[in-house]
Amino acid sequence: MTGPTQSPLSLPATTHSYLARAAESLQEALVATDVPTRYACAHVAALRAAAALLAARARPVASRRRRQKNAWVLLAEVSPALGEWAGFFAAGAGKRAAAEAGSSRAVTAREADDLVRDADVFLGVIETALGLAPHLPVGGRIPVPGARAGVA
Numbered sequence: 755m756t757g758p759t760q761s762p763l764s765l766p767a768t769t770h771s772y773l774a775r776a777a778e779s780l781q782e783a784l785v786a787t788d789v790p791t792r793y794a795c796a797h798v799a800a801l802r803a804a805a806a807l808l809a810a811r812a813r814p815v816a817s818r819r820r821r822q823k824n825a826w827v828l829l830a831e832v833s834p835a836l837g838e839w840a841g842f843f844a845a846g847a848g849k850r851a852a853a854e855a856g857s858s859r860a861v862t863a864r865e866a867d868d869l870v871r872d873a874d875v876f877l878g879v880i881e882t883a884l885g886l887a888p889h890l891p892v893g894g895r896i897p898v899p900g901a902r903a904g905v906a
Contacts, residue, residue: 765810765884772806776877777889783870784892790853793866797850800843800873803880804829807836810884833883839876 776799783795804825811832823831826844830837846869852860861869870892878888 765886768809769806769884772802772809773877773881773884773886776800776802776806776880780870780873780877780892783866783873788858789863789866790856790858790860793846793861793869794850794853796866796869796873797843797846800869800876801825803873803877804840804843807880807883808832836879836883839879842872843876 779795779799779802783792783799786792786795808825808828812828824844824847826840826847830840849861849865874892878891881888
């Protein structure tokens with residue numbers, strides 16, 4: 755387990771909001787027709803899932819001078835069991851920034867599709883860590899670029 759067990763009813767509204775936004779970003783990644791958008795949306799989905807857990811578990815530290823930490827660093831601190839996930843997604847932040855800036859060479863279609871699947875799994879891990887039933891994974895629903903919808 756990645757932290758203290760908590761009733762889903764006692765989770766902050768912001769946690770539920772971040773989870774909903776993570777699911778929306780994941781859906782955007784699934785329907786995106788261009789590779790950079792698919793990658794960026796999948797990465798944002800993972801970031802929002804991390805934010806959901808942080809909203810539920812992170813506790814502010816009173817200090818005059820605190821070093822700013824990104825969500826991935828905070829996630830590893832708040833839930834050490836998710837440290838590997840945090841490192842994985844932190845490593846992709848530069849590619850996401852390049853993809854969002856419009857670089858068509860920032861990521862390959864394979865990298866984008868893999869990240870969609872990874873973000874999907876990660877969202878389920880976060881939901882489970884929060885004591886929620888995980889969503890149904892997208893699994894094989896990742897579209898093949900250029901394929902017609904509904905044609906196998």
